[in-house]
Amino acid sequence: MIRLAEETADDWWEVEALLDLCFAPGREALSSYRLRDGVAPVAALCLVARDADGSLAGAIRNWPVRIDSPGGRRWALLLGPVAVHPTHQGEGLGAALILRVLDLAREGGWSRVMLVGDLPYYQRFGFCRLHGVEMPPPTNPDRILGVELRDGSWEDVTGPVIRALA
Incomplete structure (x- = not known):
């Protein structure tokens, strides 16, 4: 049995180790x-x-970002990274984490979510290619994906993605 919970400060190093394990150096x-x-x-x-034994099986993190759109700066949620320990890959845990986050984001008032990833994987969650939304280089524009949590929330949203503090 897998239990999902909000990440705490005590989880930080363990999540970082999982991210190091699952993603390339650098x-x-x-x-x-x-x-x-x-x-x-x-x-x-x-x-x-x-x-069941308390071992970390997966993790997902999310950050606020802004899109410097011609109609004004628009908030978005930047989904990721999401990681699943190799011993739990193929069990649907990544999907469960993503679906739970999308539900929580919708409940929390977020309108739009974006990420950098592979469309064939993320389209099952409703993500599609965002045309005109620009991540900092050297991001492949074909990998910039978004999903609407409120109908029409990506309409007329174009421009560079900037740090939430900018």
């Missing part, structure tokens, strides 16, 4: 990390998944 050099620098994650949307 993961923090990715452009999405520049948007997270100096910005607190949305605590209620940072979850850990623990198995």
Whole structure:
């Protein structure tokens, strides 16, 4: 049995170790990390998944970002990273974490969520390619994806993604 819970300060190092295990060295050099620098994650949307013996099986984190759109700066949730321990991959845990976060984000008043990822994986959660939304380089524009939590929330939202503090 897997139990999902909000990440606590005590989970931080264990989650970091999981992220190091699941992602390539230098993961923090990715452009999405520049948007997270100096910005607190949305605590209620940072979850850990623990198995029956209490071992960390997965984790997901989320950050606020702004899109510097011609109609004004718009808030969005930057989903990720999401990681599942290799011993639990293929069990649907990544999907469970994403679905739970999308539900919590909707309940928490978020209108739009974005990420950098593979469309074939994320489209089952409603994500599609965001045209005109620009992540810091060197992000492949085909990997910039978004989902609406409120109908029409991505309409007319274009421009560069900036740190929430900017």
